[in-house]
Amino acid sequence: MSKRENFTAERVATFKCEEGKQQSIYWDGKTPSLGLRVTVSGAKAYIFESRLHGKTIRLTIGNPDAWPLETQWRTDSATGERIEFQRGARQEAARLRTLTDQGIDPRDEKAEKRAKAETAAAAAKLKAVLALDIWSDYIKARKAHWGEKHAETHDEVVKAGGEKRKRGRRPGDPELTQPGALRSLLNQPLNAIDSQEVKSWLKTEVQTRPTHARLCYGMLRAFMNWCSDQPEHKRHVHPDACSARVAKDSLPKKAAKSDCLQREQLEVWFAEVKKLNPVQSAYLQTVLITGPRRNELTGLQWDDVDFKWGSMTIRDKVEGERTIPLTPYVASLLQGLKAKNETPPPKDRLLNGKRIENDLANWKPSPWVFFSSTSESGHIEEPRTAHDRAIKAAGLPHLSIHGLRRSFGTLAEWVECPAGISAQIMGHKPSATAEKHYRVRPLDLLRLWHTKIEGWILEQAGIEQPKPKAKPELKEVTAA
Secondary structure: OOOEEOOOHHHHHHOOOOOOOOEEEEEEOOOOOEEEEEEOOOOEEEEEEEEEOOEEEEEEEEOOOOOOOOOEEEEOOOOOOEEEEEOOHHHHHHHHHHHHHOOOOHHHHHHHHHHHHHHHHHHHHHHOOEHHHHHHHHHHHHHHHOOHHHHHHHHHOOOOOOOEOOOOOOOOOOOEOOOOOOHHHHOOEHHHOOHHHHHHHHHHHHHHOHHHHHHHHHHHHHHHHHHHOOOOOHHHOOOOOOOHHHHHHHOOOOOOOOOOOOHHHHHHHHHHHOOOOHHHHHHHHHHHHHOOOHHHHHOOEHHHEEOOOOEEEEEEOOOEEEEEEOOHHHHHHHHHHHHHHOOOOOOEEEEOOEEEEOOHHHOOOOOEOOEOOOOOOOEOOOOHHHHHHHHHHHOOOOOOHHHHHHHHHHHHHHHOOOHHHHHHHHOOOOOOHHHHHHOOOOHHHHHHHHHHHHHHHHHHHOOOOOOOOOOOOOOOOOOO
16 A cells, blocks of 8 residues: 555645556545545546445445535524535545444445436436327337227327328318318327316317217326336326326317207118219118218228128128128119229210320229228228218208217117117127127018018118018039
């Protein structure tokens, strides 16, 4: 060990590394555990050395430029009290010596402080993360548990907007799309979203789109609950942000919708719907006669339709998919679409006054039942506009696409169809123990009642129901 001598600022400045060595250590005569390490490059640092549990430990205190030898003090002008302004290297070495005398390893203390600092820095960084970015993580984590449409809605409500509208533009609507309803609220740190922020957001949204605001509020509440379960986010969530009180104070009461076709309106409804584009017309009539949700039928493919055995398999919001009867009239509608779909286009067409030859070599029929040449998906996307035209021409009150589904369930009661039958066709979740566990209805039983429902609806509309085709008989095969 080098000779000890009392450190002074001047001496510390003159200490140099001994020739032939990579570093030299000088020890303070006043504070035994304090030393100064000088490297061959001239770098200096105060160090602390002591023994703990029979072993020598050494820690770096810091550079002499940052650490004064003695503690710096200043006087509080208000109280006259002396306050430590900057701790000195001697006092820090004495403090560390006190720890080792108590059997405490100063390195553990240093590591703990570093860990706390890193945790605090990470928390501060996370605190500044926008809820919009966390929303993306939320979608990735939950997407596997959602239906396709539900996942799409979560993407739509946070879109930036500003894109040119491609479909569904009502008169008076702006040419560019608007930002998603939740974007403005989520475009801030998670810890900034409290009950007042949510109330303020709802106050604006319910003025223009109250139904959509309720839907978005439900998604926001589910998102906040998910964040509350995540260790890295829960400390930043305000528990009352989406409380029942917020919903009660800010959302209008949910009124039950009752748009539905009445018996006496069927004739005029069919008359006007039949005047529409064949694909739109067939879609709307099929929705009325089968009662699916709007998006369960738009993506129907020809592979899902079995004309031979009289069935079709459609998407199902609850179960993923369900198989329902293909009733005679609906079968005739779809056969008409199939013939249209499989008819090649003419050899050429007129475009801007010029005759253009069609590429018949690469033409192939659409896989979609309700096909569309204008939509990106290749199938019908927005049937509402055409339906609204038909409703207006028929002089009927407002009727949504979902209202057609509601109409099926209501009109089915005229033939005294058991509620469980119509519910199964529509894809309603079983609502009673008997339905859940003791009713397994074969397709033939559904077809019996479904054909009756279709026949009655067509009778009221003055349309003759096609006779169902006889089922193919099974032939007995005997071994030769």
